[in-house]
Amino acid sequence: MNDDREALRGWLDLLATSQGLKKAVDTRLRSRFGHSIARFDVLSALDRAGVAGLRAGALTERLMVSDGATTQVTAPLIRDGLVKRTVDPDDRRAAIFVLTRKGEKIFAEMAGEHRQWIVDAFAALSPAQIKTLRRLLSQISPAAIARSRKDAA
Amino acid sequence: MNDDREALRGWLDLLATSQGLKKAVDTRLRSRFGHSIARFDVLSALDRAGVAGLRAGALTERLMVSDGATTQVTAPLIRDGLVKRTVDPDDRRAAIFVLTRKGEKIFAEMAGEHRQWIVDAFAALSPAQIKTLRRLLSQISPAAIARSRKDAA
């Protein structure tokens, strides 16, 4: 069947494009600021959360990673003084992460450059084309894979 | 500017979709066959190469990973008898990896199911829509990020 091949090609292209972009962003972030995409994502989530910060669980959810990963990625940010870790006084099991002044400043710089990189990478596409791309992406269903059965052929 | 935000959203959607799909495929491959996507990719490249196999360098190139990664990902496949490593008699520095009979068999099974999962994940898109998606993806330029300058704003 022809559809099969087209879907497989779509999957390969999707993977290659996103990985290429991710690698480029990561390389640039590291060389400019000494921080990975993973750390940038933490800073971004905390920046949005503002002075209240985020509990570890909420951060895990937003980053779409495991709970262990959150602990590990925040560690160097705390060491470098970009993030402060406190304990929730109302529930002493819970960790709360907040951006420090220094963290805010550095993130603002990072976010500015990052935005420009993405704009440049997407420069060949019009806003309308990006909307189309996003609509098509939204119709791809990872959940279908978990449900997929052999007999569906 | 509005374009900025649309590009950023496109990037976030692209990343979320490809990572979601990748995680789903990886989870399914592991539970069905006990092998990761990384190993599946090695098997796939070797299957295509046939009886001649591939040198480590060629494998590295096709997988788009570092040379060290190739050594490490092939190791368990060799241990499990899916891949055989030999030395090129014409250039004894070079390693040649070939699928074993067992590796071929297992890969054929994996590839069959994998194809169905992808078809299911893309089921909501027509072949024409997938073509459109692929065309749009091809216009995204990771290389632009390496060239991007602050003053380009």
Next chain:
DNA sequence: CGTATTTACTTTATATCTAAAATAGTAATC
């Protein structure tokens, strides 16, 4: 030829990631 350079791959040190075990605090029940 014999030394120097290059090439092909592996090893090592880090950085993420996951899943699962461990830790510690909270809530629920008798």
Next chain:
DNA sequence: GATTACTATTTTAGATATAAAGTAAATACG
């Protein structure tokens, strides 16, 4: 209020990635 169960996070073990150092074979050059 002691025991039990649950919840939030950290720690650990293992997989995969990179970059850079190490090893060994091939090539180049005087």
